[in-house]
Amino acid sequence: MANKKVDVAIVGVGWVGGILAAELTKAGLTVVGLERGHDRGTPQWQDDHDELRYAIRYEMFQNTANETWSFRHNLNETALPIRQLGAWLPGTGIGGAGVHWNGQTWRFHPRDFTIKTSTIDRYGASMIPANMTIQDWGITYDELEPYYDKFEYMAGIAGKAGNLRGQQIAGGNVFEGPRSRQFPVAPPPDTPLMALFRRATKSLGYHPFTGPTANLPVGYTNPDGIARAQCTYCGYCERFGCEVEAKADPTVTVLPVAHKTGKFKVINYANAFAIKNDGKNAQSILYYDSMGRVQEQPADIIVLGAFVFNNVRLLLNSKLGTPYDPTTGTGVVGRNYAYQTGGGGASGWFENEEFKRYMGAGALAAAIDDYNADNFDHSGLGFIGGGSISVGQSGARPIQSLTVPPGLPSFGSQWKAAVQKYYRRVVQVGFQGESPAYKQHYMDLDPNYRDKFGNPLLRITFDWQPNERAMIAFAGNKTLQIMQAMIPGAQVAKGGPLTPTAPGTISGGPGSLPAHFDTTAYQSTHNTGGAIMGADPATSVVNSYLQMWDTHNLFVVGACNFPQNAGFNPTGTVGALAYRAAEGILKYRKNGGALV
Amino acid sequence: MSEKPTTANDGEATPGPRMTRLGLLRRGAVAGVTGVAAGSLLQISPGAAAQEAAPLPLQFFTQWEFDYVTAMAETIWPTDSLGPGAREAGVGNYIDGQLAGSWGQGHRFYLNGPFFTPADTGHGWQIPMTPADVYRAFLPGYDAYVHTTFGNAYPTLTADQQTTAMTALQTGKATIPIGGTMAFASSDFFAVFRQNVLEGMLSDPAYGGNKNMVGWMQIGFPGDPMRRGDLYHNYIFSDKAYPYANKPLPLMPNYAKQGVSAGAAATGSKMPANSATNKGGM
Structure with a gap:
């Protein structure tokens, strides 16, 4: 027997589910x-400063034995099959990955939403490699701006605007799109490390700023009346x-608001596996309950x-x-799988x-955006795209934070001496790069492997391409230059003996990606x-309200x-899209039909 | 060369009478007995580990495996002038607890077939074995390799020989089939083992390693200062050094000294949510 019919049923109770639940119940x-x-929240995290259990043994993440x-x-x-987690770490439980994230909260650039048009306008169509299938989003930055704003005020994002209604402001990110108002919370002060990065990048002519953060530097009460405390900088954030x-996470922001209305209900241990539909209309969600029985909502x-x-x-x-067909490039579901390009x-x-x-x-970091997106001239560089460069102080939990200069052994007394010396002295200047879409990168159902319920696993086809290799090589030279400005006179390690008198040692230079994408080493979730969203049903699944082209109530x-993915963390944009969808759903509820 | 190795060249561990004898001996003392061979005593810390009271019960390892792994761990993180090594930190007990617990038993591993050898790199673990299975299958093969190469068991080799033997794992030079195949290379085992040793040195003492927080103190990691009510926001934005960097606090004070191997229990204790889902298979 089916559950009682409701106005809206949502698969997944993370940022998207939480925001929609709050907006729609209100x-x-x-x-x-x-x-x-399972259900979870702040009481569970009172004793979670345990690197082994949470960060190494993956307490909060999807169990790959099941799926x-x-x-x-x-x-x-x-x-x-990816037999254990490695490259990425999706969450499970109430709040989803929104509970174990770092809190780095960006807006994508105006150019990111019109990447294809902008690239062709500036460089000509030949700039885009033949098999690269980047496309415009079907929505502009200006159209999405009010939803970014909503997300940031709900979550209490701290930062300094670099572009307020078109006015560039030094000390903020001058490459960002115009904001309609200032961040709701002022940025945290610099740590000595962030200050060092800021001085070094300024001396090189770049435009450093404090990374926008969802870790509150001061207490904050949001428009829903939710009050949250300031960060202690304990060092246990991501994972x-x-x-x-x-x-900011859904369990302490949007979900309490939804629950307070009395109109929101969560069903835990519900594994959705299909949407019952007649092609035109979605009728119900079919799921396995905690006892493995099929239920219908x-x-x-x-x-x-x-x-x-899971959505795909x-x-x-x-x-x-x-379904998308990579040989013809037709079809839409599974199209344009992309990732985030690290290295560099x-x-x-x-x-x-x-x-x-x-x-x-x-999200405690200082950053520059000078080599992201199309913020620099790509003529003659042999690639499109870029990434954000930052030095973060996110908490160096020891098991994962023992790096020693190249050329030293990786065990034994000499290594141990280096670990002891450098644990508190090694810093990284990181690069987080764009990931363009390609004709052959997509998702479909695997023909051989199944999950614990007997349903096919999702199959991912992806590898590094020449454009990203060129981008990473370029980025590595830039981050090396910054590091050299941070440790003047440092030696650049080449694998040979190190000079003991140098004030520091640097490893860097032209970045490289492995021969093939490595599913085992953590890179990014x-x-x-x-x-994907877009303006054309032939090349997108949903319209600019995230409504499915063919099935209007889905x-x-x-x-x-x-x-495709930009050179920034995605959560800010995911949050903005969720607010946009909430507005679309209310419109649809009123008028029905296609919203675009 | 005082003792014949207990491991046959066919790669099978042969516990038997020696096992019983080892079972009666203390961890530190075991090395003393087996280490009559020249030089090996230098590997053994004369300090606390050998003198302590009751040894912790083993949950997964045989005593032979425990001694082997402990000696190997000591090669990764040795006892030297900079501080105690893996033996004194209890890394052998840490790994034992992990292999007996949910990680070692593969509770988060997808182990459905078919299995085959990847055509290229980047696919990770592709054998139908849990970490516990791998340790059990790999150690006798490695012991056979060590005997063939050095004429003795790993715990009785000199420190230099142990370093050479460990490097043979790291570089994949040691050819050690598991289950008759090379799908899991010796360099793969090295990566897992080295990681386990780091965990045993640097995880909370509640998991059986990092006894007396010797690992944390060696690198200057303060553990969990929230327990001190000592919030980092008072320190992070200033140039001043943190006064407690070398005086760490564990999550659970009672476990710090005893090294109670709570690994399996603690790792599994928040599993009921997932295990409820696990039972729902259909």
Whole structure:
């Protein structure tokens, strides 16, 4: 027997599900959220300063024994399952990955939303490689701005505007799109390390600023009346929950607002596996309950608000939309899988200075945006795109933070001496790069491997391409230069013997990516695409309200909407899209039909 | 060369009578007995570990495995003038607890077939074995390699020989089939083992390693100062050194000294949510 029909049923209770639940229940709708994991919140995080349990043994993440992905590098390979987590760490449980994130909260650049048009306008069509399938978002930065603003005021994002209604402001990110108003919270002060980065990048002519953060530097009460405390800089952010509620997460922001209306209900241990539909209309969500029984949740409007992979797999399992075909480039579901391009950073081992690296907050950072997006001239460089460059002080938990200068052994007394010396003295200048879309990068259902319920795993086809290799090589030289300005006179390690008198040692230079994408080493949980938004139903799954082109009462929301990925963390944009979808759902509720 | 190795060249560990004898001996003392061979005593800390009271019960390892792994861990993080090593920190007990617990038993590993050898790099673990299975299968093979190469068991080699033997793992020079295949290379084992040793040195003492917080103190990690009510926002924005960097606090004070191996229990204790889901298979 089906559950009682509600106005809106949502798959996944993370940032997307939480924002929609709050906005729609405030507007009077009844909402049910299906969450595969357990209920949780601040009380659970009071004793979570345990690197082994949370960061190494993956306490808060998807259990790959139950459900994982298969992966291949190209269309000719047989995909193999990812047998344990590595490259990315999706969450599970109430709040989703929004509980264990760092809190780095960016807006994408105006150019990112019109990447194809902007690239062709500036450089000509030949700048885009033949198999690169980047496309415009079907929405502009200016159209999305009010929703970014909503997300930032709800979450209490701290930062300094670099562009206020078109007016550039030194000390903020002067490359960002215009903001309608200042950040709700002023940025945190500089740590000595951030100050050093700021001086070094300024001396090189760049435009440093404080990274926008969801870790509150001071107490804040948001427009919903939710008050949260300031950050203690305990150093346990990413992969942990926040015990003082300083980090914005759905369980301490939007979910209490939804629950307070009395119109929101969460069903835990509900594993959605299909959307019952007749092609035109989505009728209900089919899910396995905690006992493994099939249950049905009918609703007038259905929202897929789970992580990228789960949203795409649900569409494919439900035969909603046309699956993407990488040989012809036609079809839409699974199209334009993209990621985040790392590498290109530089490391520096200081001989004299010490930094309190074990202190920190997930988004406590100084950054420059001079080499992101199209903020610099790409003529003759051989690639498009760029990335954000930053030095973060997010808390160096010891098991994961023992790097020694190149050329030293990786065990034994000599290594141990280096570990002891450098644990508090090594710093990284990081590069977080764009990931363009390609014709052959996509998601579909795996023919061989199944999850614990017997449903096919999602198969990912992806590898590094020449454009990103060129971008990373370029970035590595820039971060090396910054590190050299941070440790004047440092030696650049070449693998040979080190000079003991140098004030520091640097590892960097032209960055490189591995021969093939490595699923085992953590890189980023910024997976994107597969249910992308756009202006054309032939090349996108949803319109600019995240409403499915073919099925008007179905909304698909999240980083799965990104046609390709920008050189920034995605959560700010995911949050903005969720607010946009909430508005779309209320419009649809009133008028019905296609919103665009 | 005082004692014949207890491991046959076919790679099978043969516990038998020696096992029983080892079982009666203390961890520190074991090395003393087996280490009559020249030089090996230098590897053993004469300090606390050998003198302590009751040894912790083993949850997964046999005593032979425990001694082997402890000696190998000491090669990764040795006892030297800079401080105590893996043996004194209890890394052997840490790894034992982890292998007996949910990680070692593969509770988060996807182990559905088919299995095959990847055509290229980047696919990670592709064998139908848990970490516990791998340790159990790998150690006898490695012991056979060490005997063939050095004429003795790992715990009785000199420190230099142990370094050479460990490097043979790291570089993949030691060819050690598991289950008759090379799908899991010796360099793969080295990566897992080295990581486990770092965990055993630097995780909370509640997991059986990092006894007396010797790992944290060696690198200057303060543990969990929230327990001191000592919030970092008072220090992070200033140039002044943090006064407690070398006086760490553990999560649970009672465990710091005893090194109670709570690894399995603690790792599994927040599992009920997931295990409820696990039972829902259909």
